[in-house]
Amino acid sequence: MGYKYQLTLNNLLRYVNYVFSDVPIVYRPPHGISYRSTYGEEYRRILKLADGLRKLGIEPGDRVASLDWNTIYHWDLYWAVPGIGAALHTVNVRLAPEDIAYTINQAGDKMLIYHRDFAPLVEKLKPALKQVKYYVQISDGQGSVGKDPDIEDVIKSGEERELPELSEDQVATVLYTSGTTGRPKGAYFTHRQLVLHTLSVALAIVGFRGLSRGDCAEVSGEPCATLYLVPMFHVHAWGLPWVYSVVGWKQVLPGRFDYGHILRLIVEEKVKAMAGVPTILYMLVTHPDLNKYISEIKRLAPIYVVGGAALPKELAKKASEAGFVPRSGYGMTETAPVVSLGFLRPTEKWPEDPERLYDLITMTGLPNPLSEFAVFDESDKPVPRDCRTAGELALRAPWITPEYIGDPEKTRTAWRNGWFHTGDAAVWCPDGRIKIVDRLKDVIKSGGEWISSLQLEDLIMTHPAVGIAAVVGLPHEKWGERPVAFIVPKPNAAVTPEDITSHLLKFVEAGKIPKWWLPDKVVIVNDLPMTGTGKIDKKALREKYRDLLRQSI
Secondary structure: OOOOOOOOHHHHHHHHHHHHOOOEEEEOOOOOOOEEEEHHHHHHHHHHHHHHHHHHOOOOOOEEEEEOOEOHHHHHHHHHHHHOOOEEEEOOOOOOHHHHHHHHHHHOOOEEEEEHHHHHHHHHHHHHOOOOOEEEEEOOOOOOOOOOOEHHHHHHHOOOOOOOOOOOOOEEEEEEOOOOOOOOOEEEEEHHHHHHHHHHHHHHHHHOEOOOOOOHHHHHOOOOEEEEOOOOOOHHHHHHHHHHHHOOOEEEEOEOOOHHHHHHHHHHOOEEEEEEOHHHHHHHHOOOOHHHHHHHHHHHOOEEEEOOOOOOHHHHHHHHHOOOEEEEEEEOHHHOOEEEEOOEOOOOOOOOOHHHHHHHHOOOEEEOOOOEEEEEOOOOOEOOOOOOOEEEEEEEOOOOOOOOOOOHHHHHHHEEOOEEEEEEEEEEOOOOOEEEEEEOOOOEEEOOEEEOHHHHHHHHOOOOOEEEEEEEEEEEOOOEEEEEEEEEEOOOOOOOHHHHHHHHHHHHHOOOOOHHHOOOEEEEOOOOOEOOOOOEOHHHHHHHOOOOOHHHO
């Protein structure tokens, strides 16, 4: 009758331990105790952690929430919780406390494992968390806060029992969106979905031109090193804990983010690849400590894959000047998340013209194996592949969540005609690549015509005094909406609204944008509101300044 092999994270973990048991994994937080281990050593800790969780009362089908940074404990939980047939719910620590409680309650979490940094928050939340029976604290070598058991004690209580055989259709994780358009929406993913996602992204990273860093062992005799700057509470850390394990790379966990510390880690741990949102890349290339490390960063030339938001062309240039190799990727919470990366076909090469080069680098790119793209108009018909006609990006992949938890209406809206509709406005190019031009909710509709906030932001950021820019559409009596630009100057730089308008007029004169795209107002601010995942919170900007143009009409 044969044996039906199940696509589970447990089987991936067994493979990693069998082949890469001596590969290092490094935990170096900015404060506290550093920890150097190997995949083999962590495999044994994972087995004991899984058994300890079982002894506490976690059973197959239960859901376990985590509130933690990028720690070695979080990495272990990525394997241990799904490993016993439970589902790991990585809670976005940047959500409002009310939304954190909402997601934990809707997910039906039975246990909450939290870093000591969140002890005061957890104590306040406990009365509202009706279904949580067990609490475990990650003291991170700094001593426990309160009376909840420490995760190290849970590990010590467990035995090195092999993880059970599971169905590949068992739910392995639960995630929630950032909640920028309302309550966070819940999604879930099975072992099979996560294994397929892991193998697809691993093939894209290692196998495709422009992303591979497979020469490390030949040059230094050491495995390649990755440091992921995606918070582990955000969309599986883009799947990288599993992906880089399967390809046998050394992993560097930085704990809570400290950008000067991260620059030091890049150099000292010889990091060859990173991934994160554009804001984090901006923090690195503008950090005052950069000059101490820039020569070594240029020698290492680490790839930085940007996702979570579009990569501005000017930021890509700044990153290149600092020694990083910027590349784009694309995904969202509902897609587990990675569906594309900015790689080259074997018949292609990077353009020599700098402008064309950065145009290509900042595109969403080509689909990863088992992913499919389409761009549809408002009638759900494909738009022309002309790189000009915008529509809504739609996706197919075997790891996209089948539904939103408890929300059949939003599920029906997203899943139409066999495609998952992303809410991102994009253009489709003749070579099959996609370029995101905006979120549909962020496109500015002025007089019935679209204005791309992303394109305006990119042009504004070419001004030498501009650090970060955000453009949003605000209500206007005549035109419906008009663009308003919010500017954070670079440290020790000064810029006026008139400077920005004059700067943009140069692009009008060059034919890059029409004059009617110019922002009605430019506002200089000290900082911009951010979502829990490090993206600019345009919803908050629109709410705070919604009457700004009405006052001037």
